[in-house]
Amino acid sequence: MSIHADDEFNLRLALDSELDDVTPHAGLADLVIARYRKGRRRRFAGVVGLFVVFVGIGVPAGIASTSGGTPDRAGPVSLRLGSYTLTLPDQYHLSNAKTAQCAAGTPARQEAAAVASGVCVLMFFMPPAAQGRAGQDMPRGAREVTVGHYRAWLAPSGYVVSGDGTALVIEGDGRDLVIGASGLSRSALVSLVSTGLSAA
């Protein structure tokens, strides 16, 4: 089988004459360039969107890891606030108090937090239950407990810490120290604070 020169020539000629009315639209190049730019703008917007999402996730995570020290560090963790120090077992690591899960809804400015798997412990100061009269009034439903040599009470649920958190209030002069926790029972919190809390 061979290709005849005539066939090739005739085919080329016939196709040329048959399709001579097939011409592209004027301004095809401009149309393609405009379509390219539109696609590029979309891709750019997508990349910016992804960047924002990563920053939104990465920055809080970065702050949490830098302010919280190294999670795999050996030795106990100390949560300090004012003159108080709460020493926690090894499995805890410091966390950003603003983003800690148990800190949601707390109004305090000074906070410190630590987390372990499924547990979050938070310390902050709060004005006394009755202004200017520390230790005079406990809210209804509170239960008075003795924590080391401190006078304290367990706050009723939802009083200080939102959700199912537990809060222990240590009465002080002018301001109360609140130690809130989520993922811990009341007795476990009292035990944790009894063994770990000290004041300078």
Next chain:
Amino acid sequence: MRRVLGAPPSRETEFTDFVEAASARLLRAAVVLLDTREEAEDALQLALLRTYRRWDRARQAPEAYSRTVLVNVCRERWRYRARHPEVKGVTTDASPQSVVLSFTEAVDRRHVLVRVLRRLPAVQREVLVFRYMLDASVADTAAALDIAEGTVKSAASRGLDQLRILLSAEYEDKKVRRVHPR
């Protein structure tokens, strides 16, 4: 596109010049490779868009690059149509709607040679389009279609033979219709 004298041509200017020079040839090739003019125009636009995206690489040999992209776009459409037979471009049933042809479809039907070329097997059709419409060499055709040069030669030969047979049949059929109008 206007060009400042003395300044090197910009990416857009180069691309515009290339499109003006080559788009008619590419569109005609797409018309043969696909079923309708609309599909061919879509495919050409997509092929040019992909070429422009990679213009830094394509500018060395833009026509060779764009015809390879074009044949890939056409193959994507064939594959899509094979997977979705319900969205075929031209309906083949005898419903009243199929009798009404668009202007471009009517023009397509006037192209006897194109219609016959479309009936050839895909490889033969691609090879004939590359060799005799896009003026690609055997080596370029083989590279663009990702087949051996020997396959290009044999497909071209068989395609021309087949074309001759189909065209003869087409003209015989017309003669019969003229003698015995239905």
